[in-house]
Amino acid sequence: xxxxFLQNYWWCLIALLGGLLVALMFVQxxxxxxxxxxxxxxxxxxxxxSTGRKWELTFTTLVxxxxxxxxxxxxxxxxxxxxxxxxxVLLLITFVFQAVSYExxxxxxxxxxxxxxxxxxxxxxxxxxxxxxxxxxxxxxxSDFTVNKLAIADPSSPVISxxxxxxxxxxxxxxxxxxxxxxxxxxxxxxxxxxxxxxxVDDDEIHSESRRSIKVATGPFLLFFLTWTVILLVRxxxxxxxxxxxxxxxxxxxxxxxxxxxVLVMLLAGVVLVLWxxxxxxxxxxxxxxxxxxxxxxxxxxxxxFLAGFNGTAYYPSCAxxxxxxxxxxxxxxxxxxxxxxxxSLLIPFVLAYIVFAWRAMDKKRISGEEIxxxxxxx
Amino acid sequence: xxxxxxWLFVPLTLGLAMAMAIxxxxxxxxxxxxxxxxxxxxxxxxxxxxxxxIATGIILEFEFGTNWSNYSWFVGDMFGAPLAIEGxxxxxxxxxxxxxxxxxxxxxxxxFHLASTWLTGIGATISAYWILxxxxxxxxxxxxxxxxxxxxxxxxxAAAFWQVISNPVAVSKFCHSVTSGWVTxxxxxxxxxxxxxxxxxHIEFAKRSMLIGVIVGLVGSGAVMLSGDSSGVHAAEFxxxxxxxxxxxxxxxxxxxxxxxxxxxxxxxxxVLATHKLDGFVPGINDILNGYTDDEGNVIPSVADKMAMxxxxxxxxxxxxxxxxxDPAAAAAALEVLRANERYMGYGHLEKPEDIVPPVGxxxxxxxxxxxxGMLIALVLLLCAIGLWKDKLGSWKWLLWAGIICIxxxxxxxxxxxxxxxxxxxxxxxxxxxxxxxxxxxLSAAAVKTTFFVFLAVFALFLVIEIRILLGAIRKxxxxxxxxxx
Numbered sequence: 125x126x127x128x129f130l131q132n133y134w135w136c137l138i139a140l141l142g143g144l145l146v147a148l149m150f151v152q153x154x155x156x157x158x159x160x161x162x163x164x165x166x167x168x169x170x171x172x173x174s175t176g177r178k179w180e181l182t183f184t185t186l187v188x189x190x191x192x193x194x195x196x197x198x199x200x201x202x203x204x205x206x207x208x209x210x211x212x213v214l215l216l217i218t219f220v221f222q223a224v225s226y227e228x229x230x231x232x233x234x235x236x237x238x239x240x241x242x243x244x245x246x247x248x249x250x251x252x253x254x255x256x257x258x259x260x261x262x263x264x265x266x267s268d269f270t271v272n273k274l275a276i277a278d279p280s281s282p283v284i285s286x287x288x289x290x291x292x293x294x295x296x297x298x299x300x301x302x303x304x305x306x307x308x309x310x311x312x313x314x315x316x317x318x319x320x321x322x323x324x325v326d327d328d329e330i331h332s333e334s335r336r337s338i339k340v341a342t343g344p345f346l347l348f349f350l351t352w353t354v355i356l357l358v359r360x361x362x363x364x365x366x367x368x369x370x371x372x373x374x375x376x377x378x379x380x381x382x383x384x385x386x387v388l389v390m391l392l393a394g395v396v397l398v399l400w401x402x403x404x405x406x407x408x409x410x411x412x413x414x415x416x417x418x419x420x421x422x423x424x425x426x427x428x429x430f431l432a433g434f435n436g437t438a439y440y441p442s443c444a445x446x447x448x449x450x451x452x453x454x455x456x457x458x459x460x461x462x463x464x465x466x467x468x469s470l471l472i473p474f475v476l477a478y479i480v481f482a483w484r485a486m487d488k489k490r491i492s493g494e495e496i497x498x499x500x501x502x503x
Numbered sequence: 504x505x506x507x508x509x510w511l512f513v514p515l516t517l518g519l520a521m522a523m524a525i526x527x528x529x530x531x532x533x534x535x536x537x538x539x540x541x542x543x544x545x546x547x548x549x550x551x552x553x554x555x556x557i558a559t560g561i562i563l564e565f566e567f568g569t570n571w572s573n574y575s576w577f578v579g580d581m582f583g584a585p586l587a588i589e590g591x592x593x594x595x596x597x598x599x600x601x602x603x604x605x606x607x608x609x610x611x612x613x614x615f616h617l618a619s620t621w622l623t624g625i626g627a628t629i630s631a632y633w634i635l636x637x638x639x640x641x642x643x644x645x646x647x648x649x650x651x652x653x654x655x656x657x658x659x660x661a662a663a664f665w666q667v668i669s670n671p672v673a674v675s676k677f678c679h680s681v682t683s684g685w686v687t688x689x690x691x692x693x694x695x696x697x698x699x700x701x702x703x704x705h706i707e708f709a710k711r712s713m714l715i716g717v718i719v720g721l722v723g724s725g726a727v728m729l730s731g732d733s734s735g736v737h738a739a740e741f742x743x744x745x746x747x748x749x750x751x752x753x754x755x756x757x758x759x760x761x762x763x764x765x766x767x768x769x770x771x772x773x774x775v776l777a778t779h780k781l782d783g784f785v786p787g788i789n790d791i792l793n794g795y796t797d798d799e800g801n802v803i804p805s806v807a808d809k810m811a812m813x814x815x816x817x818x819x820x821x822x823x824x825x826x827x828x829x830d831p832a833a834a835a836a837a838l839e840v841l842r843a844n845e846r847y848m849g850y851g852h853l854e855k856p857e858d859i860v861p862p863v864g865x866x867x868x869x870x871x872x873x874x875x876x877g878m879l880i881a882l883v884l885l886l887c888a889i890g891l892w893k894d895k896l897g898s899w900k901w902l903l904w905a906g907i908i909c910i911x912x913x914x915x916x917x918x919x920x921x922x923x924x925x926x927x928x929x930x931x932x933x934x935x936x937x938x939x940x941x942x943x944x945x946l947s948a949a950a951v952k953t954t955f956f957v958f959l960a961v962f963a964l965f966l967v968i969e970i971r972i973l974l975g976a977i978r979k980x981x982x983x984x985x986x987x988x989x
Binding site: 173176178188220232236284464471479485 | 581584586587588589592594595596597598599600601602609610611615619650653654655657658663664824957958961964967968972974
């Protein structure tokens with residue numbers, strides 16, 4: 125196993141984790157529906173308990189996504205998390221509130237009342253996909269930072285990665301191209317959430333409301349996503365030569381797509397699956413749309429990560445100093461660490477297997493209002 | 504700071520997981536509905552605690568990146584493997600089976616449910632191991648090679664990896680933390696049960712639960728003392744400054760005496776504890792500052808000398824990186840200087856020798872409180888065991904009160920332990936390699952303060968809510984129609 129192979133392998137795993145994370149953010153998307161006025165309190169509680177049995181998976185995937193980035197590409201971790209500080213801190217705060225909101229909201233001693241915790245879930249439902257999408261968007265627009273490894277030998281200013289402005293990540297909100305991806309993700313996760321509820325819950329009114337929201341969210345999703353894609357394909361990209369020199373290349377991402385036909389196929393297949401899932405869920409009587417749209421989402425996100433990092437591309441470009449841009453080659457862990465982690469990663473199928481097993485065992489019977497009123501084991 | 508907060512919630516998770524898993528095992532093995540209801544009650548309390556535990560845990564993980572940017576680059580390669588293993592093995596196990604445990608009573612078979620309860624606990628414990636491998640490495644950085652091309656610590660071989668995961672500091676830390684978690688969980692069950700006994704409610708449930716709590720707690724106490732002892736020996740070996748601070752030992756020597764409280768000393772005791780030899784040499788703060796010769800005859804240079812060597816290493820690193828391409832010979836020479844001095848490179852970042860002394864008063868008193876309360880808790884547990892055995896608990900009201908009071912004491916003990924371990928190693932984030940002022944991100948102090956206080960407020964709020972909900976759930980009691988009063 126060569127160093128290069130392992131670095132690419134770990135980029136694939138990061139992409140896979142990213143894909144799973146976005147697909148699992150159906151939890152966030154579904155929580156947005158807690159604001160729907162047409163649903164009764166019990167119906168909201170049914171939705172809450174439906175996502176409530178899954179939120180730990182999303183949360184854990186986020187943690188593992190961050191951990192995997194730390195472990196395999198530590199320079200990205202230190203540069204982006206320490207630099208685009210506020211974006212990540214904001215994201216974390218919403219997730220912290222989300223984590224306790226399930227457990228606390230229906231307890232009478234919770235001080236703040238049901239409503240505040242529901243609002244916390246909805247804020248997380250919006251901000252989490254928005255911030256993650258925008259952050260991934262900066263993989264293509266570039267960010268304002270410099271990297272100087274020699275700094276550590278200089279006691280007066282020892283920090284290696286330095287952000288170029290005081291906004292510390294909030295500057296990404298000024299990058300309209302990155303923001304487009306954030307918006308697209310908000311609507312996508314809302315759709316996925318509705319599709320999940322449709323498949324997981326037994327309640328006619330919730331079903332018709334879910335179908336309605338799928339129809340409503342599909343338009344904006346397609347608008348944002350397609351605009352983002354078109355701009356991506358025509359914009360300048362950050363190319364890396366074999367010697368590691370970064371330069372701007374016109375139509376770089378279009379070139380990437382054409383030079384890596386497998387990625388093109390993935391992207392198209394993913395988009396088709398997502399649309400098919402939307403069609404099935406929103407416009408037919410079927411309740412299984414989620415199982416098309418979620419894998420489709422994974423494929424699309426993976427293709428996006430591949431476009432950002434493979435084929436001689438800097439995945440975390442710096443617009444302040446081109447040569448500070450991070451590439452898969454120069455930001456990874458050492459050969460040996462990657463090797464050990466790769467052996468460990470062979471356990472992933474096993475982990476996936478028990479997750480699927482537990483998931484199926486728990487969801488054999490769909491959740492209904494009667495169940496939630498009847499059982500003490502609920503949020 | 505966040506770490507200390509996280510540690511408020513973790514021990515209960517670990518300990519309670521043990522207690523409830525045992526109860527549920529009793530249910531499945533004995534087919535006794537009583538234990539199912541008992542386990543269900545404790546799991547409910549567990550869930551309330553667990554939510555806050557993971558909420559604080561995620562902050563901790565990402566804080567490495569957000570606030571300790573340099574540090575994350577520097578150690579990313581060392582932590583990568585342990586953390587990847589933690590994520591893949593432990594986190595998903597916890598998350599998946601927690602959901603089954605909490606919601607699955609009516610949905611899966613009793614055996615599958617039991618397996619889930621155990622797996623949740625085991626997952627939490629495995630995750631504790633790997634995170635303490637990372638922490639242990641910061642205290643005793645083994646198996647690492649400094650790579651001047653990438654400017655970070657790297658793991659170079661399987662032997663190095665093995666050194667990292669079997670790091671004696673990590674192992675004893677793990678045992679110490681996990682078993683102290685059992686004590687916390689045990690005393691929690693005991694204290695809550697004691698409250699029911701005082702209120703004359705759920706008597707049978709309380710007695711039986713208390714028995715489990717006492718067992719878990721006592722086993723934990725014994726193991727905590729053993730592992731605490733080996734932690735002390737490791738501190739003496741790898742972090743003498745921490746030990747000196749914990750003891751408030753200005754000038755060391757052979758047959759060093761152990762201070763119980765200022766003024767009361769046991770001669771020679773410290774040498775025995777720290778080196779397991781009556782004549783063992785234990786360096787004091789001044790010895791470490793000025794240099795000394797240890798028991799094996801190794802000469803330990805003074806901090807000023809170490810700083811000079813550290814500066815030389817840093818200068819050599821700069822020269823090496825500047826000349827690497829243009830002047831290979833000069834670069835090779837610089838590399839040699841770097842290699843000769845690199846073990847003290849971290850000292851090159853210090854401003855004056857006294858920087859290596861942690862806040863002695865804090866560490867000293869935290870250490871005393873930890874040991875004192877720990878002993879007290881063990882005593883209360885032991886008395887409870889006797890009370891249960893002789894069936895005298897009903898009349899020993901004072902002991903029941905003591906059991907309740909021990910719950911907050913257990914938390915204070917845990918926090919003190921954390922203070923000894925983490926404040927005691929200041930200024931190092933990585934012992935001898937990376938002091939705190941170099942580990943940071945380039946953020947304004949205001950930004951860091953804002954986030955700090957936001958998190959402080961948020962977690963304080965959560966803590967208050969959690970305690971209220973816990974108290975509410977305890978007041979409500981388990982799901983029995985109280986037929987079992989005898």
